[in-house]
Amino acid sequence: MANSYELKATVRERAGKGAARAARRQNLVPAVIYGDKKPAVTINLPFKEASMTLHKGGFLSHIGTIDLDGEKITVIAKDFHLHPVKDFLMHVDFMRVAADAQLTVEIPVKFINEDKSQGLKLGGTLNIVRHTVEMVVPASNIPEAIIVDLEGAGLGSSQHISAVELPAGCTPTITDRDFTISTIATPGGGAAAAEEAEGEE
Known part of the structure; x- marks a missing residue:
């Protein structure tokens, strides 16, 4: 560890x-x-x-x-x-912390390839619904961040936890739904999109 x-x-x-x-x-x-x-x-x-x-x-x-x-x-x-x-x-x-312990930790969310998102290129706005995700992780392998890849993400798209490649042995504490991490709102529709995404939670 x-x-x-x-x-x-x-x-x-x-x-x-x-x-x-x-x-x-x-x-x-x-x-x-x-x-x-x-x-x-x-x-x-x-x-x-x-x-x-x-x-x-x-x-x-x-x-x-x-x-x-x-x-x-x-x-x-x-x-x-x-x-x-x-x-x-x-x-x-x-x-x-014992070496074999499982911990519940808030893991930061990190976004990559924002320059390759079609929606952001067209003037959309990245609305971050969750800056961190609470996860159960092994004490010996706590990830620095959860990586959300925005390559190809279009206007009106949502990035859900199911689309994220999670580190080995790590699971979200929310298991009853495919929760939203972020959305790419159309120009001028940022606030409404953010409220809609938060309503899902």
């Missing part, structure tokens, strides 16, 4: 808001590691390194390593909190 980042951490002996505030005053980010049928552990992360990792992108879909006083723990970030005004990192929730 290839891990995309590693953060050093120390154990936070006390839980609660007071201990978290004390950590922030020391330029640390309070966090918790839970899951894998083991007790939750409260930790502190260095603010600079944790913030840089967050802003690299893909924080909630990349496997990482927490070096907790020499013990290497494989994790995925499940949630984080930013200061409502100053926008700095305030807290992170990590889940332990």
Whole structure:
């Protein structure tokens, strides 16, 4: 399992808001590691390194390593909190990840061959209905993106999940319908097309 980042951490002996505030005053980010049928552990992360990792992108879909006083723990970030005004990192929730685990992750959608879409060449507009797709994926093979190929896509066309070649072992959490990822609206009809596609959801 290839891990995309590693953060050093120390154990936070006390839980609660007071201990978290004390950590922030020391330029640390309070966090918790839970899951894998083991007790939750409260930790502190260095603010600079944790913030840089967050802003690299893909924080909630990349496997990482927490070096907790020499013990290497494989994790995925499940949630984080930013200061409502100053926008700095305030807290992170990590889940332990076993090598054979299946994870539910939001995978970004990436579009290719927009220059080869007949509809876009004719002045159509690409309306993105889903910027991410929630999928069940193996922890050892989390895809960076779902690729939607727009080559040949015409005016009024819709791109559905069934037309996407999904990475091995990855399945959408929505299984009861062939949901829309994007549409190519006719010139002047973008808003209506987007509303219609969203109505399908």
